[in-house]
Amino acid sequence: MDNTHRLIQTSYKLKDSVRYRRAKNFFYDLLENPKARIRPYFDVFMILLVVSSVWVLIYDVRHDMGLFDDLFEWVAVTIFIIEYLLRFWIYNDSHKVILSHYERAEFINQPFHAWPALREVLAKKWEYMTQPLAIIDLLAIIPTYRPLRFLRIFLLFRLFKLFRYTRSISEFVKVLNEKRIELFTLFIFMAFITFTAATALFFFETDVADGKGVGSFFESIYWALVTMSTVGYGDITPHTTEGRVVTIILIIAGLGVISFFTSIIVSAFSEKMHEIRAQRVFSEVERKHIDLIVCGYGRVGQVVADQLALDQRQFVLVDPLENNVRLAKQKGYLAALGDAADSALLESLGITTQAKRLLCLTGDDVANVYITLSARQMNPEIEIISRANHRENVTKLRLAGADHTVAPYEIVGLIAAEYVGQPVAFEAIYGMLTGQNDVGIEAVRVRSGSVLDGRCMADIGFRQRKLIPFGVVREGGCPADGSSGTYEIEDRCFHFNPTPDFELQAGDLVVMFGHEYSVVHFRDCLERGTL
């Protein structure tokens, strides 16, 4: 068996091995996957390790810690090396590269050569090794090697390793990176001034008597930077009038450079701040697996949010108005500033991944239709409940893909009409239906094999339990004989006020009115299997 053959066999074995894949996934979660639960713990551990190893390094300069120092260093470096190798390993799947080469060769009926495949594997790994963060990792390890002890200063690179583990530092770098054009302009300007001033000073001050003059061009560059940054050590000072004039001009220019620099940084952060905050919200949504998105924190949104919070349900709010978002945050709700019509925003809130429900509750029907439509396109499974402010928009929302619509004005119309006709009944019932009273409407599912399964309505004893049976929802269509008191609800059938000999089946939903205590007691009885 030649080596090429063995290589392919090993690759297939790796591809098939569940254990190999599981191990790789585990280390991916640990080291790279930003969504993994385990990752933050690892990050904190590594931060502590890096900081303490650098602290040991500093302490060691003046004190002798003897064996402990060596031992600690040894442990830390071992961990760093293992981490480096693991990252090297999980960067890509080498066996896949080999197999894709092999399968391509098989497909076009050409002999398979191991070398090109191996070259690509190496190229991929080299790609990893030349990444800035990977180089930093390596530099954090190498100086420990005895013959290279003079590189000890590079142990400070371990501090740069912190980039990997903390998000805020990398965000800082990102902010600076976004302003690189401005910073580059500033740098050119600064270099120009420094160079001009240094040349002028060198020109005027070299030949000053008493040897107090500028010794070299490097010294005059050093002087120019110290002066321009307004640090001004005063170890090199101009003595001639010409030199002092140069200094005056340099100081004024320096003030400009400093303020320019400050303003770039400040504006970069204030522009980025809202994005950074949004990022926090997105990551929290992801971490907590929040599956309910509420668009619009207007009046309806506020009521819904309060109710959801009472139920201790997790949700995330989206509103384009800063004021509304602030209100929501004051109440402790998770809220993102932005327009929900923006599909990138919905994407970040996980509409294609973990989201199960979307509520469009803005006061603008056009926005509701748009959000509904784009959400439906992004996720055909999601349940969408939308607010319809005008009756004629209900059909449009349905067409756009809303599962349910709620129309505030229509509700007012209904209530108003009932109120005029029969105020007493309606007020009482409405309070109950909306759950504002202690007595409410509740549903109990008949599970197969439970005490309810196969029992007649008369035998359950609703009356003694202070419950009023309202009806039974049964899966499947209604009986065709058109018996009174049955109503179709989509693909289910509602039997209103079932007769005493109505027999319950598994899967039925018994709807009843009653005080919450009675319902709880009833459920409790069912759980214990005693009626």
Next chain:
Amino acid sequence: MGRSDTLIFGCGPMGQEVAEQLIGRKLPVYLYSSDLDRVAEVLAKGFDAAVLDYTDDDKLRQVGIGEWVKVIFCLFPEEAKNVFLTLSARALDPDLKIICVSESPQSGQKLFAAGASKVIDPYEISGRKVHELIARPMIVDMLEHTVFGKHLDIAEIEIPSDSCLSGNPLSALDLGGRYNVVLMGVVDVEMSDSLIFSTSGVDHKLDAGDMLVVIGPALEITRLKGDLEEDRTAQLLGG
């Protein structure tokens, strides 16, 4: 005067919605607004509407407030207008039913202080409904299709003065056997507006003038109503 008109102030979408619902129940409805364009719009849709300066008490009297009008709706989009109209109307007729919409809980309190008999907060109700849709979708679906879908009605039925039911306890009443209705409870109008549930521990003694609250198909309810009026209900008293 035998008239009992319902006046709606404010011809916005909400006014139209309410008017439509009331007309659906064969109630005489008039829409008023101070905005000419709005009035023209509703007139075009076939409603009875007119321009009216609601700040003028004489004008309000002319359209019947304080005389034959029993119910008014204040559905202006502006809170202040609703409060003003409620105050004026209450001053003209202490018994008038004034129904207002409010945008927030605070304005609801103001409207009550101004004399409104009922304040509807559409946003509050919609919000609760959305929440119900999330928390108990099956029940909401069922109610949508039955009670709010016109298959089943909620009705209040007054016990006539000479009914043989009066004097009997609520628990003795057995409607379910003879009528396909569910008896929710009873409201003793003389005592309070709140519903005494038929299953609550309190066994209320029925009394002429009490309102029975039932849910059921319209036909069954009419049958029950008829029987109660003609006092053929002695057999309803089970044990």
